[in-house]
Every structure is written in C-alpha cells, then in structure tokens.
Amino acid sequence: MKQTTLIYKLVMATTGLFLCFFLIIHLLGNLQLLSPPELAREQFNWYSHLLSGNILIKIISYVLYLSLIAHAVYALIITRVNIKAQGSKYVYDKRSKVSSWNSRNMGILGTIILIFLIIHFKDYWYVYKFGNLPLDAKGNKDLYTIVITSFQQGWYVILYELSFIALGFHLLHGFFSASRTLGLYHRKYAVAIRVVGWIYSLAITLGFMLIPIYIYFNLNS
Amino acid sequence: MKLYLKIWRQEHRESKGDMVSYEVEGISEQMSFLEMLDLLNERLIKKGERVIEFDHDCREGICGACGMMINGRAHGPLSGTTTCQLHMRSFKDGETVYIEPFRAAAFPVLRDLKIDRSAFDHIIQSGGYVSASTGQAPESNSILIAHDTAEAAFDAAACIGCGACVATCKNSSAALFTSAKISHLVLLPQGKLESADRVIKMVGQMDAEGFGHCSNTEACEVECPQEISVLHIGRMNYEYNKALALRK
Numbered sequence: 001m002k003q004t005t006l007i008y009k010l011v012m013a014t015t016g017l018f019l020c021f022f023l024i025i026h027l028l029g030n031l032q033l034l035s036p037p038e039l040a041r042e043q044f045n046w047y048s049h050l051l052s053g054n055i056l057i058k059i060i061s062y063v064l065y066l067s068l069i070a071h072a073v074y075a076l077i078i079t080r081v082n083i084k085a086q087g088s089k090y091v092y093d094k095r096s097k098v099s100s101w102n103s104r105n106m107g108i109l110g111t112i113i114l115i116f117l118i119i120h121f122k123d124y125w126y127v128y129k130f131g132n133l134p135l136d137a138k139g140n141k142d143l144y145t146i147v148i149t150s151f152q153q154g155w156y157v158i159l160y161e162l163s164f165i166a167l168g169f170h171l172l173h174g175f176f177s178a179s180r181t182l183g184l185y186h187r188k189y190a191v192a193i194r195v196v197g198w199i200y201s202l203a204i205t206l207g208f209m210l211i212p213i214y215i216y217f218n219l220n221s
Numbered sequence: 222m223k224l225y226l227k228i229w230r231q232e233h234r235e236s237k238g239d240m241v242s243y244e245v246e247g248i249s250e251q252m253s254f255l256e257m258l259d260l261l262n263e264r265l266i267k268k269g270e271r272v273i274e275f276d277h278d279c280r281e282g283i284c285g286a287c288g289m290m291i292n293g294r295a296h297g298p299l300s301g302t303t304t305c306q307l308h309m310r311s312f313k314d315g316e317t318v319y320i321e322p323f324r325a326a327a328f329p330v331l332r333d334l335k336i337d338r339s340a341f342d343h344i345i346q347s348g349g350y351v352s353a354s355t356g357q358a359p360e361s362n363s364i365l366i367a368h369d370t371a372e373a374a375f376d377a378a379a380c381i382g383c384g385a386c387v388a389t390c391k392n393s394s395a396a397l398f399t400s401a402k403i404s405h406l407v408l409l410p411q412g413k414l415e416s417a418d419r420v421i422k423m424v425g426q427m428d429a430e431g432f433g434h435c436s437n438t439e440a441c442e443v444e445c446p447q448e449i450s451v452l453h454i455g456r457m458n459y460e461y462n463k464a465l466a467l468r469k
Contacts, residue, residue: 004424004425004428005394005424005427005428005432005433005434005435006424006458006461006462007465008434009434009435009458010462078434081433081434082391082392082393082394082433082434082436084326084431084433085325085326085327085392085393085394085431085432085433086324086325086326086391086392086393086433087324087325087326087327087328087329087393088324088330089324090290090293090321090324091227091229091240091319091321092227092290092292092293092319092321093293094292094293094294095293095294095295095389095391095440097294098294098300098389098440098443098444099391099438099439099440099443100438103436103437103438103439104391104436104438106436173437176437177436177437179455180437180451180454180455180458181437181458182458182459182462183455183456183458183459183460183461183462183463184455184459185452185453185454185455185456185458185459187452190452190455
C-alpha cells in the first residue's frame, strides 16, 4: 500500500525506541570501565569478547545496524516532505516562541549524533572487528587499553561530551514523541511517559558523560 | 494610538508578493484587529488604492474564517484567540506590526492575506462524516452516551478549521485538524462504526493535500483558538495503527 506520513513516523518511532533500548544495554556494559583498572581491563575485554562471539547478540546487532540506517534514511525522507509542505517562508517568524528548541531541531541533533557515530564506529567497532589488537592476560582482545588511551586526549573527551548532550536533547523529545506516534493518548499515561522520558534521557546522558570524564581525570598515565 | 504596519501584499495566486509599510493613526484600544484593518482600508479607499483583502466572517471567534500571522505568530501574540478576538490593547503605541497570511504549500495565498483553505474541506469530504441517513431527530435516550464522553467529543468538535495549527507548524502538518475530526466521531457510537475506514481515508487525504509530518512540537495546541488538545493526535495515531493492523 501507499506509504503515508504516519507509516513513515511509525518507522521512526519503532527504530528509535529500539535504539533507546540498546542505549541502556550499551551504558550498562560501559559502566564496567569504572571498576578499578586491573579488574576493569579483565572484565571489559571479557565482555567485549562475549558480545562478539554470541550468535544471539549477532542477530540483535544486525537489527541494530538496520534500525540505525532506517532511522537516518527515513529522517531524510521525512525532512524532504516537510520542507516541501512548508511552501513559502514567513518574512517575520516568531513561531519558535510556542515550542521547544529540541522538538524543532531533531534533524540537526540527529545529524550531530550520526557524525559522532561514524567516528565512534571507526575508532572502536572497526578497530575491534578488523584491527590487530594486542591480547590481555586472559587472551581476549585488549579493547580496554584502546578506550583508556583515546580518552587521554582532551579534545576527544570534549567531542564525546558534546555528542552526548546532543543525544540527551534528541532523546528528551524522541522518547515521548515515539509514544505519541504509537498512539498513546490517555492523559494519565501521556504525563507518565513524559516523566519516564525525562528520567531515561537524564540517566543515559549523564551515565555516558561520566565515563570519559572519569577516565580523563582518574586514569591519566 | 499609532501603529507602523508591514503588510503582505500579493496581487494573485501566481504573483510574487511583498511587505508594504503603512502608518495608521487614530487607532482605539477597543478596536479588534480586524476593525483596525477596516480603518486602514477605509483610508485606502478614500485615497483610491486597492484595499487589503483578508478573510473574515462572524467576528465573534466561532467561524474560523479569519486568521493571519501577526508579528510572526498565528492569530497574534495571545494564545487561544482568533484574529477577530484580538484587540488593539494587546499592542503598544508606536509599535511595528508585521501581518502576513498563513503559509503552507497546501494553503496557497489568493490575494494579500486571503488563503485557500479548501484542502481542509477535502479532508472532511474524504471521511469526516457518518454515512447513515439521519432522518428525524431520534428520541434522545435511544442511544446512551455518558456525559464525559459527550463532553470529550464536543471538545474535539470545537475545532473551527481556521488553519492556525498548520500555519504555526514547522512542517505545515494538518495533524491537529484531522485528528480533532477523527476523535470527535470515534468517541460517539454513531461514528465509531466506520472509524477504521475513516481514519485511513482522512490520513490519506491529508497526505495527498501536501501537508507535512507531525513532529509533536505541540505548537499547534498553543495557537489553536479552541485549545484543541494534542492528545487527539495520539488518538488519531492509535486509530490509524489499529486500522492498519486489523484491516482485511
């Protein structure tokens, strides 16, 4: 059947929520980096090895790549339709007074996140999968050292922190917006999902932001 | 009071418009915004110039005919107000006021501040009705409707179709308008029967008219003269998803 605006938005909502779910798992895994250095090295490398070997994780990772691509591609299609729908521009425009900045700029925030993801994939995902990594004492690839070394650079920490702030604002609107697209209209639960969205976005953003800062200030070798 | 107006003048649909400056003296604070424009038009007529054309009808905030962007906001600086219910006491003496038509690809400018909103009519024609012969008014207790339900349906039905939701939306989405109509009918037993078919048709027509996606910025609810809730958009999405899932 013909794809309507609502079907496009459904793709955005479902892929977005799957990515939201993934972020929780990703953050929980990364929190292992906060353990004492020697324990953290062993544990984190073991965890990375576990993820790369498990068939179930492999299937989920393909869903993840697909979700990422679909989310970005559909965002582009939607933006194009929206620009066309606007017609001529207002000469004097103060419409921004009645809505939040992040709700109007999900595309810009998403682009920042996409650029971040390209760097992130190149520096860790690609290196882990295709690079020649030294092994740790247990014989697992030593991703821990790569992570710790990269966060010795101040600019790299700042790049990550800024990306996480963009992510935070993206999540703040995206999480609630997805619930609306999926059809949540009951007043009580609409309010509840806003609160959950706030807690979720704050937890994810602050959690991810903590790790590079912790490494930079505590594990300076 | 005296105002410096910058008003969009456009000859016809295809021509290129422009902002034209006017100085208007002797404005009373009690005047409505449309009466202020009437005052300016009277003076333009006396000077032999073409009047500024704008839509208006009831001038009591219930018809939805009037509507323009005033200082960059739909229906002006107040929330929950039509242009005719906006009074000059909301402006300061000597202020510059920008007046433009509502803009959207689906709402072409006909002349000056007048736009073609028939895209809304097409959405209603596509499914915003109950297709049963109504006959005489039935006995009032033959179909029982709870008070809360009747009130909720009426809140949605209060939409006057002015188009401020589209005008203020960064994507020119008609989601609030369409969803208000869908909510209104689905809440009532007579309308519920055809809800699946209706939502598919009306959303399809909304897209065909060239309106954009809803980004849930919720600006529409703020500018809506009837303060129609954005939760209706959630209900429309729910009805649409349900119709997609259960359609044969």
